[in-house]
Amino acid sequence: MKFTVAVDAMGGDESPLKVIKGLDLFLQNNQDLKFLIFGNRDLINPIIEKYPLVGTSSTIVHTNEKVSDNESPLEAVKNGKNSSMWLALTALKNKNADIAISAGNTAALLVMSRLILETISGIDKPALASMWPSHKGLSVVLDLGANIDCSIKNLVDFSKLGAALYRAVFKKEKPTVALLNIGSEDSKGSDLLKKSLQELRKINTVSFSFNGFIEGNHIKDGNIDVIVTDGFSGNIALKTAEGTAKYIAALVKEKFLRSWYSKFIYLLSFKIFNSIKNDLDPRKYNGGIFLGLTSPVVKSHGGTDYIGFYHSIKLCYDILNGNLQEQIQKNL
Template sequence: MSEKIKIAVDAMGGDGSPRKVIDGIVYNHQSNKNIFYKIFGDKNKIFPLIENKINKEFYEIFHTENAIKSTDSPLEGAKRGKDTSMWLAIQSVKEKHADIVISAGNTGALLVVSKLNLKMIENIDKPALSALWPNKKGMSVVLDLGANIECSAKNLSDFSSMGAALYNSLYPNEMANVALLNIGSEELKGNEVIKETYQVLNDKKSENFNFSGYIEGNHIMDGEVDVIVSDGFTGNVALKTAEGTANFITSELKKAMTGNWIGKLSSLLNISNLKKFKKRLDPRLYNGAIFIGLDSPVVKSHGGTDYVGFANSLDVCHRIVKGNLIEKIKQNL
């Protein structure tokens, strides 16, 4: 058996923690025996949840009663000290005791504490928050989703290289098609930064990805592009719009299918297709955003997800480490 991948887990971040986190670890462990979980948090709360569910050769608990709160500002979170579960988990990656770190805690604090502990990859100025989005043909990597409100052409060019490396580490046999999110597909559309980035990427002719020009918001889900790049402001608006639209569609469909006897009969006849539809739009299956640009990978699980969503983000961690993400980013640059 190959050496286990070591994941540092902040067990105290997010809603319903540590139960959600530990249940996620137990659920993930059922299908993957190649992970060692380094769990940071209150041992008195964690141990009863994991005892007798996972063999002790697969986990270790590092005790601390101090945790960063969801209501903390990023600075307040960082000031809580070096004995918080989030800080200790990140530090274990810094000291090479773990391969990757994951937290469902405060996003701003996670970015600040990560930047305080971890170095940037050489020649990268800003880290980006990236995530997987479903499309008609599979999955796309989208970045930046909110870490950087303003970006230069160099930043967006770096994000393209890093996003392509992330896609390639998750899907090793595929060459990524990269596009810039813009208000039109014509070369003259967009602001000066977007147009300058277009020229940089068009002239670059990278061996690690194909540059496909611009993509508009209504084509994000088409599946023709694997990596979609934008500044954090635009990316975050696109993310929240997509999440809201998915929730609207599922809730309206539920109303239509349960509103009267015709709808109920129709839903019974189409139960198999409805289950497939619901699963396709289940946000838990796409849980796990990645801060890339730092010299160690940091994964952010959605604070409001349940144990299934957390287990899926642990699977993303496993794929990132197996796919050698950091080395691929360095090669792309």
């Protein structure tokens, strides 16, 4: 059975072009998904004519309206009942799709998702999770900005949700989980973190293995599968990591363009540096997911291109094949 993805084709930069091209790139390698595309048919149809694979695997639902990047969540909800974002989420609620994806306004997507889909029973707040590269593969990090203020229960819930996501995508029965902190010792950190540490240690579960605290400089080690934090610290960590990757790439390029000798050395090492550049490419890790909702919603970065959108579609496929919602219910 093919899964169906509800696609907001109008959100983010260069849409709907990058959306259609991203879908086409996915379908070139895997045709196990169908797409329910929401957006302006007059803009979408001329593009799909150039990408017949998308045309044969998709149904277009027309709407002239979309949620703009500068709209507040309140404005988006008030005025966007016929927007491509709202309609995609409604299709998910009505079981016409198995997952929804948008590259549009993050805050609006979160608020609309909570209104239309609601949270799973027992979950107070959904968390925004994403995959981060490490020396040993990929780790799940959450929350990345959906919840600035968190309670002990929220951090415990995020641990269960993150472990379910990791198990669904990577098929590991008992992922390792840790809380992001300023030190690995039990005595360090805020009262919230210390109390959350004790609460997580009390949990007797076969769903994940709790490993205490982890410092930011050890996230990339790859020894922990799921790193849990509040949205404030998580978003800062995310932006810092993105900025550092861009800085390193720019610095390497600058150093090797300084002289003919350095250019010659670069040419000799081109394959190595190209491999490093590929590993640092943020498009490969594009796609966050709102965890804790009654159905899965994936958020693609608004500024990414079609390659980044392709990777977020691939994440949708991995989530569906891993039965994420079933894994979450087991953890809860």
